[in-house]
Amino acid sequence: MKQRRSGTRGLRLFGLLLLALFIFVAIKVGIEAYRYRVSKESFDQTDFYRMQEFSEQNSEKVMKALKSGKTDKLAKLISGRPDVSEVMDFADWRNADFDNAVSWGAGSLSTAADEKGYIDIDEKFVVDTGDSKYVLFIETTTSRWGRKNEGVNAVAVCTYAYYDGLEDSWNGEKNDLTALAGTLFRDRNAAAEGSETE
Numbered sequence: 001m002k003q004r005r006s007g008t009r010g011l012r013l014f015g016l017l018l019l020a021l022f023i024f025v026a027i028k029v030g031i032e033a034y035r036y037r038v039s040k041e042s043f044d045q046t047d048f049y050r051m052q053e054f055s056e057q058n059s060e061k062v063m064k065a066l067k068s069g070k071t072d073k074l075a076k077l078i079s080g081r082p083d084v085s086e087v088m089d090f091a092d093w094r095n096a097d098f099d100n101a102v103s104w105g106a107g108s109l110s111t112a113a114d115e116k117g118y119i120d121i122d123e124k125f126v127v128d129t130g131d132s133k134y135v136l137f138i139e140t141t142t143s144r145w146g147r148k149n150e151g152v153n154a155v156a157v158c159t160y161a162y163y164d165g166l167e168d169s170w171n172g173e174k175n176d177l178t179a180l181a182g183t184l185f186r187d188r189n190a191a192a193e194g195s196e197t198e
Contacts, residue, residue: 154182
């Protein structure tokens with residue numbers, strides 16, 4: 001009787017191990033097949049509508065992080081977790097009126113997605129804090145020709161007076177009168193192309 005029970009237990013255990021192995025293999029094969037399909041995919045058009053949605057979502061997160069006044073919250077949102085202290089110190093973000101921030105719309109500075117399907121979408125906001133007015137530039141990177149949100153690539157800020165003096169041509173560039181956290185998509189791509197040609 002005892003031998004039968006132990007034999008039955010052994011069979012059950014063996015069956016469970018086989019089932020677990022089958023599930024593991026099925027999941028692994030499924031993941032590899034998905035990765036292969038994504039690596040080979042290409043689209044005729046960039047999904048700009050989805051890109052705008054991603055930009056809106058990411059911009060809200062950035063503004064919430066700025067409002068918190070905590071540098072680590074903003075750093076976590078930007079690819080590569082860059083030094084965000086200049087952006088955080090640029091204005092009194094805790095007292096900024098983000099609820100009434102005015103978006104100037106989202107657009108891409110790239111003419112098309114790169115060969116890997118990555119493309120940027122950038123949005124500018126006018127934000128009031130006290131008697132001062134700022135222009136906030138938030139850049140989101142997408143992959144799969146605009147179909148996947150890769151997160152915030154860069155956050156930049158300048159005063160409204162500086163922006164107005166440039167006749168609306170500022171797009172997040174860093175200089176003595178602006179602050180930038182992260183690497184702008186076009187600069188990152190230029191650096192990547194430079195390293196390939198060396």
